[in-house]
Amino acid sequence: MREVAAAERRRRTARLLVHGALAIASAATLFPLVWMLAAAFTPNDLILARPFRLWPEQATLANFAAASEAYPIWRWLWNSLLAAAAVTAGKLALSLPAAYAFARGRHRWRDAAFGFVIVTMAFPTVMVIVPTYLAVVRLGLVDTLPALIVPSIPYIGFYVFFFRQAMKALPPEMFEAASLDGAGFLRQFVDIALPNVAHVVPALAAFAFLGAWNIFLWGQLTLASVENKTLAVGVALFSDIEGAQSSWGPLMAVNSLAILPVLVVFLVARRSIERAFANR
Amino acid sequence: MKTLPLTRRSLLAGLAAGVAAPAILRAEAVRASDARIVISSNFGPETAFQAVVDAFNAKELGVEAVNQFDGNYEEATAKTLAAISAGRPPALMTTGWKFGYYAKRTLGARDLREIDADAAEALIANFVPSVHPLVTVDDALVGVPWAMSTPITFINMEHWRAAGLEETIPETIDTDWLYERARALDAALGGGAHPTFRSALSLSNNEWTSQSYVQNAGGAVIDETGTVGLDRPESIAGMELFCAPAHEGLWIPVGSREQDAAFVSGALSIVTTSSTRVIAYPQSAPFEVATTRFPGVPGRERRMNSGGNFLGVYAQDAEQAQAAMRFLEFCASREGQELWSGVGYLNSSIHEIPPVTPLIAAAQAQLADGLTAETIWPGTRGFEAQNAWRNWVSRMLERVDPIPEAMARAQDEITALVSA
């Protein structure tokens, strides 16, 4: 009996230690972002006066106003949303049917093609950047959103791999029953496969959205005009060559604005993410 | 003399009074036929450059100019190269003198005389003859030499007084004088004795102020004959003097953004950097700022270098090129120059422009002493050559290798790049 009580005490101490460790880790991780938010709402001329703050003094929205006066930040927000939504839709549209065919279809090159597609998971994005850039140039698409969007879609290796696993895990009887009811291969994709993996689609959509939202180097290269930029690319404009007039406040305001939409996406997709990456 | 408070808003308000009425009447007719030219620039929407663009557009000459801020010289040059290889060059670009050859030989900057010979002659006549060579590359007139700066010394007077240093700062200083005062500042204010003081000195870790040291010591980065002169004893002595405060712990070498932020927040006592900061520093700093010449090398004749940028035409299209010329004409005019002076450049035009701030006197004095050009990196790979020299400067500041050895290796690497 006493042993049980001692074990219980030990467990409580352990839990306390875990809480302590996680609290420290969380505070350290969040600190730069808290600092950023505090700066975003602090009047610009006060920011440099005191480097350390966790809360804005004389809280103001002036930095957001100043940022939107200097640059079309709402247009950037719209461009970011558009690009991220398009890339997400493109990735799902390519990977879901392919994953289904790799899971359930029959073709003698099926497995070879599967390997061909998923190995691209390993490709660093800058590896293809020079030839892709040349192609975009030849097609006259520089400084357009499609130039940002289209080459960003084919990184689908992970999505194909993941959806195939999910579809393979579905009981074959479901498909066989549908087949007996006269549903063809494509019908089964729409009626059986898609609805049964629908719960994990938001998880992958969220990751696709996040990836596209944050495209930086490729965006710097392809988006030249001020009004065509996305938030991730436009942020760079807040530092000037005669930089002492650095607008720290407006910069941090735009930074904060750039996080909000992806935060919402992840909050919405939270349950789906937990289900998607549970061990199958 | 008072500092001219030149913001985009005050300018537009002023203009509105004068031009609004006729402008509204003519607006419709002009818009439709406007040629739209993009200027890739190093200046954001809150700067005097934007004021120049806005004032030009308000004139409604049938050309609409758009300021496209593309970052610093290096970033903007890379972006313009990308745009050129995409077949969509900006009509105009501002870029450093230092990329003059690169602009002509790699980016294909247009010869203004070839676009419109008469207009080009009229244009260049607005600028003092001594700056004409700066925009003459391979016998072509590659731009308007409208922005000249030179590195000078900026002092935080609050620190200065707190350390008990002399109230009157000499007009000409040398490194002995400067380093001695940096040591005094460090001794008096360091170790927590002053709430915001963190470091006494920052000489700018880049290719430009290091060139000043090399030249002031009698050496050359690249001499008049185009020969790289880094392995000369004078050049080595200059770099030894440049690196000494860093090796002594008086200078923490950082990038220019960090340097500016540290100075205006009262952490740095002395900065040597571009004279254009005469506008930005007093605007952001809550303390008195003083300026004086860049430090010379004791016992040597001063041989300071200039810097700044020129506006070149990159449009291949005839209509765009003509439209660009209209913009350049406005820039060269008295009105354009007066607005432009708000960025803090030295006046290189023949127009009488009142100084924007008394702080610029140090730079003007340096100009009167005579300035050489900053290093204009030759060859099609000049951009890489500059990068190489910057890396070597950093290495020497970090004491990675002994300075004579580093200079010998820099000599080889840069010689190979500039002859490409």
Add this chain to the structure above:
Amino acid sequence: MRGAHGGSLQTAGLVAPAFFAVAVFLYLPIAASGLLAVLDYHPATRAFSYAGLANIEAVWRDPAFRVAAWNTLVYCLVLVPAQVVVPLLLALGLREIAGSRLAPVYYACLFAPTLVSFSVAGAVWLPLLNPINGVLNEMLIAIGLPPSRWHTDARAALWVVCVVTFWKTFGLNLVLWYAALMTIPREQIEAARIDGAGFFRRVRDIDIPLASPTAFFILVTTVFTTLDDIVGIIDVLTGGGPFERTTNLPYLLWQKGLVFFQFGQASVVALVTIAIVALLTFVQFRFVERRVTYA
């Protein structure tokens, strides 16, 4: 039975869009790199000329290339284990206190930086890291410690890039580990605990084997995302400096190709990177997948 599976044509039809997208946008550029590697590009005239082996020789002689190759290895050796192990420990901690009202708060805080873009990460970290009077140094000074020069210190810069990259990306693996761990039946862990198995033994004998498909997946993807993610951080934090000390192969590729427009040399670097990635992929599948226990 036959009707439940797709025919050859239907299968091919469904795979085709993905297959061709990957072929055109990912494989074709690699093939093109092979061609570009032996060409010289002239930006002003937008023309190419044959360069022979000059580009390969130039890259081979470039000291930055050797530093970049070495750094690529160092970054992987430091970041991959960190990105795998630290999120696992955090996920184990989160599971330990699952049910506590603070658990979701910790989870959200730890994941938050994963949401920011590289440009934002750079803009936030640069003022924190200012070597003269940045926020971190002011904090160090306040508690009586010597300040650091962080990313401008040639000896420390690489580590600063590692820390910021880690900060920006570990959240993803945390999510993956946590989801996998939460599906392991509690009874099994409790049983082991009652048998007297300590924390590390339970992790080794129960958690890792039961989560091994996820573990394998994390290991594989971390190697590749790490290669990629560092580029963004290098670009915003150090630009490869001080004097190329923080560069790696993908960043060198970016710099040579799209800053200096030496397409040929950039393509040589791309080909070397591809070779390394292929080798890594082979090694991983060969030696790691064998040890995965599929549930």
